[in-house]
Every structure is written in structure tokens, then in C-alpha cells.
Amino acid sequence: MTTTATTPPRPRAAIAERTLRTDRWWLAPLLTFLGLAGFLVYATVRIFVNDNYWVEEFHYLAPFYSPCLSESCAPGSSHFLGQPFPQLPSWMSPAMLVLALPGGFRATCYYYRKSYYRSFWLSPPACAVPDGHKKYTGETRFPLLIQNVHRYFFYAAVLVGLVLTYDAVISFHGKEGGFGIGLGSLILVVNAVLIWGYTLGCHSCRNIVGGRLTHFSKHPIRYWMWTQVGKLNKRHQLFAWLSMFSVVIADAYVWMVASGAINDLRIFN
Template identity: 55%
Template sequence: MASTGVDAPGRAKIDVRTLRTDRWWIQPLVTFLALTAFVVYSAWRVFSGQYYVFEPYVSLYYSPCLVTTCDPGAIPAGPISWWTLSPALLIAWIPLTFRFTCYYYRKAYFRSFWMSPPACAVAEPHGKYTGERRLPLILNNMHRYTFYLALLLNIMLTIDAVAAFRKPEGGWGYIGLGTIILCVNAAALWMYTLSCHSCRNAVGGRITHFSKHPVRYKMWTFVSRINAHHMKWAWISLCTVVLADFYVYLLASGILSTDLHISF
């Protein structure tokens, strides 16, 4: 008999894994399929190293492009000249690490991939729990630092969204379907990032008296309100990331011959 977990001494002796009669397995299954699809898609796009620019659009996996061999239209280009692999590998690790260490996503993949536990009132198959005190899970403590990197990346993606209003021939006044998608994606990413638990701690943590910090208190109350919807923004932003990149890919690869747009 195991000395830890659900079979530990003093725990109720139940022969079945759970007494739940509902379809509790649907949510972890859907989460598993959705996150797996996202990882596969992201790996394909990040390692491909092509079809990421269609002026005035730049794929968010490749922005900012830090190598001198960036496709024309990527902003900014350079200054790294020695890099020979996909330019996305220099950037994409930031949002991917930020999401992988996110408190919500940790709960999501702990339940759906590792079944720890798969659902409320459902026994997990593991005999013991070691927490996040050793490799590789101790790296989840990087979340508070990747949060600040994600903020910088959001600024760049917002610049890309604004730049999507540029006319290819010069000047401003271009509004295409891609312009709308990039703007929606930038907004969703800001909501996801600002609703992060690390953001809530950054603006309101380590304060003894909120009355002495009225500005930070207002920021904390705002972040606290949107923090309640962090899971929703996690999934919305995940979908907009894929949609934005895939639309740029369709245009850059020639699968779509033109971007639906108006110019004034």
C-alpha cells in the first residue's frame, strides 16, 4: 500500500477512481487537444523561418526580427548577422515561456497532460506530490520575470498593429482584414498580460497601507477586476495569436492572393 496520495493511511477507502457520474473527463480532454494543437502549430511556424511578412503585416512569432536577413518589411531588422536558424527562435521563446509558466496554464496542463489531478474529486494516478521545488517545474518561478519581457513584446506587437494602417506604397490610411486581426490580437494580449497574477503583485504587492499609495491602489483594483477573467483572456489571446499568424502566413505564402481592405 502506498504511503502517500489517495491511498495514504487515514484516507477514505474507495475502490473506484471517483464517484462522479458526470462527464468530468471532457474538459481535460478538450484542454489537452487544444494545447497540443497550439504547440504543434507554433513549432511548425517558429521553425519554418518563412512566410512571415506581407506588407504592412508581420507575424507576431517573428516580431521584432533581430537578424540582418529578415524578410523585407519586417521592423526592425538586425543587428544579429551570425544567426542562421529561424529568426523566430530568438523571440518566440518569450511568449511561449510566459504562457508555459502562467498560473492558469499550469493548472490546465497539470490536469490535462499529467492528470494531477484530472478534475475535482477525481483521484490522480501519482503516488506522491513533490510540488515545484525541483527541475524542471522549479523553472515555473521564472514567470514573474517573463512577465516583464512579455510587456516589452506587447509594446512591439502594438507598434506592429499601428503600422498595419500604413499603405504599402507609403502614407497612412490602410485598413485591411489583417489590420483588424492584428489590433484585436494586440488588445487580447494586453488583457491577458495585465490580468496576470504577477501583474497584480507587481502593482499592489509589498504595500502595507494602500491609503498611502492611491495610484497603485487604483491600478491594483483594476488589475484585480480583470484578473477574475484571466482564464478567459488566456484562451482568447491564444486563439488570436494563431489567427493573426495564420492570416499573415496565408497572404505571404500566396494561398490568399490579396488582403481584403479599404484605403483612404
């Protein structure tokens, strides 16, 4: 039946069950919850550790502490950006100065919004399953109104990608100076590639590249760029998870090497 302005919408069918779905619809939001919660726990612990993030011998810098911009940073870890911030209080780590940028980009990302809305807020937890809240206001009120700044966090994410790429390049440093390759070098390269795959596949990037064009035929270069970003955009969910795992693996690996828990597997020099 078609609903008109004078015809009130039909109420939900009066059934005792919350949903008539018989499959394991709860599994996807549960796994998403565990994955995101695990990342948040690691990130929270890591930013308060404030140690073992720089391996001077091989020039490995942990992603959670990159770029290191404070005078509190370990010697040699600040790279080309220097130390514009003074000595930090004992309770504060250099990671706290930079994680707001990639964190804000991910928190306002269209895919991540869907994932934590469904898994943390149950709004809704799955298709054909009622919302966990009585009222729905969308993203029209604080704090969800902040989601609209996602496009600006994209520019910050590009800068973060450039910094992580630089970190990956300088990690090809040998024990005795010069060129060298270790397992850490390869892990940092893979992390940078996945970060770029996630960043450039962002919906905001796709819109910036070609969203405002009326005639693609008049802008062949931008059309080509738009199609390439579109290919990444189709796999945005995949890159969102892979890059999240890779940044944790890369950070944890540098942490273990810097602390002496493991030795870096050297491939050359």
C-alpha cells in the same frame, strides 16, 4: 474527525471505482489537452517554416516572427530594433530567437500551469479524481522549480506586448503608401489588445502593482491600478485562451497573405 499529530490520516475509501463522480469530468481536461496540443503543433510547424511572415505592401509582420532580429530576416521586417543577430544557420528561423520570451511567460503562468498539469500530466485531472501519479512533489524539484521565474518573464511579456502594439500601428499602411486599413490591420489590433488583457491580468502584475502595500489609503493611484488589474485578473483564464487563439489567427492570416494564398481584404486604400 479532526486529525492531530498523533492520529494518522484516514486512508482513501476502499472502492473499486477510480472516482464516484458520474458527470463527464474528463471532458474539460480533454478539451484543454486538444486546445494546448493544437497550439503547440502550430507553433512548432510555424517556427520551422521560416518564410511568408512579412507583407511589405501593407507592413504586416506575423506575431511569431516579431520582432525579427537577425540578418536572416526578410528585408524591411526588422523595424526599429534592427538586426543585432547575424545570419542564422539554414535550420534556424528568426522566430526561434524571440518565442522563448512569450512562451516562457505562458508556460509558467498560474492558469496554464493548472491547465497542463490537469490535462497532460493528470495531476489531478479533475476535482475528486485521484492523481495520475503515485508521488506528489509539487514544484520543489527540477524542472518544475523553474516555475518560480514567472515574475521575471512578466517583464519580458510587457516588452513583447509593446512590440506587437507597434506592429499593429504600422500595419495601417496603404497600397500606395500613406494611411490604409485592411482586415489584417484589424486582426493585428485585436491580437495586441487581447495580449495586453492577458499580460496585465497576470497575477505577477497584480502583485507588482499593489501586492506589497500595507495601507491602500496612502497610495490611491496604486490602489486604483490594483483594482483595474484585479478586474482583468478575474478573467485571466478567458484572456489566456482568447489571446492564444488570436495570436495563431493573426500569424496564420499574415502567413496566407504573404504566401499569396489569399488577398488582404482592403477597407481603405
